[in-house]
Amino acid sequence: MSLSSDVQRGNHSATNVFILLGFPGRQQLKTSLFVLFFIMYILALLGNLSIMVVVRSQPQLHTPMYFFLCNLSFLEIWYITTCVPKALAVLLGGDPTISFMNCLLQMYFVFSLGCTEYFLLAAMAYDRCLAICFPLHYNSIMNRTLLTQLAFGSWFCGFLFIAIPTYMISTLSFCGPNVINHFFCDIAPWIVLSCTDTTLLELVAFIIAFIVILGSCTITLVSYIYIISTILRIPSAIDQQRAFSTCFSHLTVVIIWYGSTIFLHVKPSIKDSLDYTKTVHVLNTIVTPLLNPYIYSLRNKEVKKAFKRTLQFKKSCA
Template sequence: MPPPLESTTAEFILLGLASNRFSEIILFAILFVAFLLILLGNITVITITLVDQRLHIPMYFFLRNFSLIWYTTACVPKALAVLLGGDPTISFINCLLQMYFVFSLGCTEYFLLAAMAYDRCLAICFPLHYNSIMNRTLLTQLAFGSWFCGFLFIAIPTYMISTLSFCGSNVINHFFCDVATWIVLSCTDTTLLELVAFIIAFIIILGSCTITLVSYIYIIFTILRIPSAIDQQRAFSTCSSHLTVVIIWYGSTIFLHVKPSIKDSLDYTKTVHVLNTIVTPLLNPYIYSLRNKEVKKAFKRTLLLPSLRKRRRSRRRKVCHLN
């Protein structure tokens, strides 16, 4: 039996994602490649939108902020170490910090998705007033507010978790420190914590989802009033990447957080968390790159054209040398 734990000096054991060595090796290879692609994709999007002057507009300012949300770095490295046969233990403080950063950055993503939907709504529904409304001040306020609220909201359940007592098993049935795992292991009454976590999830997820939904209702009605089918397609293409990300993100997260009991279906919740913390961040930068013509053009201008120019110069030098 695991030794009794004291609240502030506890060490926990992460079970991870696999139950045998073969599965661990396969999962490690998959997660490691996915993690590298996540970093590469987001760094590429940030670099392109910073370097290319044509992308210095509000839409891509939000996209840069969105690409900075690397909550996978808070949980995936430890999960990879466990899969590789490393130490599965994690201290109370590190576990608490891991949970805080994963969920704070996740909440920030909700707010940024809502801000991006509002931006697209203004651009499509009120094009003549867009530049005056979406000025630098409002842009900064929306971005800063998304980050600030994301980290502020999660500070409440984090503090409540830090006061819990743990006097039983120290085995966490997860690959990172989730709120549900703390509640399952605690030997004190967690009714208030569950209620607070549910209310915060309700406000953040459904609140941001409502803003996004209302924005897209306005967008759809505005696009339908456009007489030209080509102009309709062009208007919708400006927000198709964002809409795709919204559907994937909300589809996987509403189940995780908006439910009556946080203790229910822990094994199934762990599986969905893999989709939410690894698969979705992996898809995001590539969705914005592949479905956005301006990003693809900027990618060619920023990364491909310099290399082509170098090749042409080297060929010219070889020709001159031969002559």
């Protein structure tokens, strides 16, 4: 058997361990970042867990909107946990190495959960559209079957789409530098490290990002066009404000999420601006999961009342 065929069959055998660069700089800066990210991580976990507990414990919140919100909170817990703990360990001077398989799995889960969030946000926009534009038919349309299909479809499609580039990355050869210029295993730094042609992978990654982002964005945009047009036809200003308040939190989350991820994924070359995309990923993977539960709880009167009832119940049981 020839040497070339051995190399092709070996694929990534030349490099089985990678080094996460994280945030280079003085240890004082790294310590400050560690404290900041650790606090944000804990707050994100507590916030999203609280949303799930409150919705589950309060029967009046057992509605489609809060069902999707629980799915989103559950997703955010896993989304931030897939990449932040390892980044915290590296910042604190821990082992920066990560095996090829663990790196591949981390990348797969981070991006699968990210895709799932796009679909969940689109499903939540569709739910709000039905509730505001077709209130008399809402309960019959958004029944348990459709609710389950939308939630399951969001998770299934999110994990299915990313399986394609994950498989393609698993077939790449890495025979040179093994330092990943990121705080987690992103696709872009991996492509830079590969010593084989990644043109097809870049194209596939771009197409998938374009389909996922554009598709979910179109559903969300069309839903809000219907929502806004319906609200504007309501004669009472108070009723208009009440109707818009039911989707304000969701709209805020959508703007934050799409604002950061459109830059990260919809671009001609995946190799450009690695340092800048790493900074934006902080907003995407840490800040957004932190803000989501607080946006929904602070802007939603039902959630705030449910929080108070839950706390009062726990005090009475103590």
